[in-house]
Amino acid sequence: MSRYLISGGRVVDPASGRDGHADVLIAEGVVAGVAERIDAPDAERIDASGAVVAPAFVDMHAHLREPGREDEETIASASAAAACGGYSAICAMPNTDPVADSASVVEKVWRAGRAVGLVEVVAAGALSRNLEGHKLADLGEMAMSPARVRLFTDDGNGVQNSLLARRAMEYLAGFDAIYAEHCEDAALAAGGQMHEGERASVLGLRGIPAEAEEIMAARDIALAKLTGCRLHLLHVSTAGTVELVRRAKAEGAAVTAEATPHHFTLTDAALDGYDPNAKVNPPLRTGADRAAIVAGLADGTIDAIATDHAPHAPEEKDQELTYAPPGIAGLETALGLTITELVAPGHLTLMQAVARLASTPASILGLDGHGGPLAPGAPANVVVFDPHGSVTVDPARWASTARNTPFAGRVLTGRVLHTFFGGSETARDGAPLGAAVDA
């Protein structure tokens, strides 16, 4: 196995609190040393001067489309995209075909991820059978399977039936598993194309009110308190939800939350040209919502930055806005948007950004060996990125099969230079490494 000496970089490692210049030696798949100066003449030297060396990122929320829609993305292509984006672990949402609602499907996804070997593919399980919201999925069997499912969600749908939500939480609490909700009251959101408000009115598009999210977030927080279950709120999009989470945390509820780069970057103004690539669920909201999400990320109310990577075939996005499916592919733009929108303007420190991208999501998912600390003996899941380097978003060059992004052509600050997973270099300067892909 190769040895790498990452020299001269600024180590930013939230789990150990380290923020300073150091060399990092990777050998035998683990971090072999972190010190001011390391001599390792036999190791491949990677010059990280001017760059940041951090625990590789962990995405709590990605749609890999396999099994079922391999034309849109596969576990292999999503893994490659994740490696290019600086990730060592991604959590695969269960809304596949067949749905990941049984041990056999989650195990298949997990094993396929291992076979690709570019990132750890963490399988999430469905809460309800076939995501229908009527009967519980095989929660315990998925939790006890080799895939060791920790996060359960009907993502794509909110659980409409409050009794099912309660029972799922009660049941999952026994496994110390996470109930993760796509907060959306289906009746209030029905037919909605974008955020309900002045812009939707002008554009003549049916809106999805902020309350469709907040009502379910409030219900789930109440049920989490009742049941003691760990609750994770997916893709928080409104100021009201941020405030609900802030209050729940102050009251000591076991609630965590994530936000996506598109929700902290864009507002519903992105729909002005009817661009189907800006159609996403939950929808892009107002400037006030966006500001609240940024503030929530800064004060830790929102624990994690998650991509909600949602690949779609070009012909599906190339339709009338009302027919196009919602979703944005985000694995290869997350760091750039985080630096550009959060760190460069001074909302988050680099340490906070790495915490939201890597260490906090790893700790929520209980992923040992990911998210740091970068300490001797720990698996070498490491990213090296240039926080000042610029990159023009060009989906044609992505490792992901998907091209659907509203950011095409945008120049972002923050460039992933090297990604290491288990001591192997999986991507270099935006391209997945062939040897690892073939493995």
Next chain:
Amino acid sequence: MIKHLLSMDQLSAGDITHILDTAEQLQGVTDRPIKKLPTLRGRTVCNLFYEASTRTRISFELAAKRLSADVINFSADSKSSVAKGESFKDTAWTLEAMGVDAIVVRHGSSGAPQQLSQWATASVINAGDGAHEHPTQALLDLFSMRQRFKDLSDLKVAIVGDIVHSRVARSNIKALVTMGAAVTVCGPPTLIPPGVRSWGVEVSYDLDAILVDLDVCYVLRVQAERQSEQLLPSLREYAALWGLNSKRLAHLPEHALVMHPGPMNRGVEIAADVSESPRSIILDQVANGLAVRMSLLYLMLGRTDDAEVAAGVTGA
């Protein structure tokens, strides 16, 4: 002149006046024994209609033919490519490949004409998109108002009914506000869009209270499915509270006009005797649609240096 007409946002008061003035001149053509001008000879206009329409499609077709353009009609409800599942974009490219000069598009999806304008090099004219806009309807409505009132800038206009789902309301509000008219939208709160005051209009839920001070009462179609969407208790209740009946008509000032974009639900938003009263200019609206659409096609597609064309118009 603009390349595409997608929204009334694109037109200034000066643009609107120019279009209406030109329509006035072109209207004379309709009264001639030979109702044709050679202006668009050799040009091809495609009517691309993804939603059923009678008056708008026929009006555009006739307008183009009066200007000597070749017209092709493509309707999604006929045995067309749509039935075979061809995408909107592929249809646009197909029309491009055949070299059409203008595409008049009606679509149920808001924004579809704007998307089409990004794919096609032909001029795109929005003939109604979802709940977004219907600019030529607004232009013909202004034309009809101007025939009676000369000056639009001091008009008091109420637009009554289902504002939230209405492309006619959006285009008319923009057009009227641009021309300096005072607009009130009126209807049940469930049919008034959020944030509507930012459009520069007043909001009222009480038709009787505003009737007495109007120059134009513009009534919108209310569809039966609004009941099943929990937006209305019943059409009967709607008619009682917001329907324009003869009793309400009597409270309108004597000079005030009644307008409706059609098709009407008589007995719901408008009583039959109101629609047929001398105060109603509903048929004028239909007739004026032709002149206004001729004017638009003439200004958007015509060659301004064509002496023959200029002579044809000024001689009208």
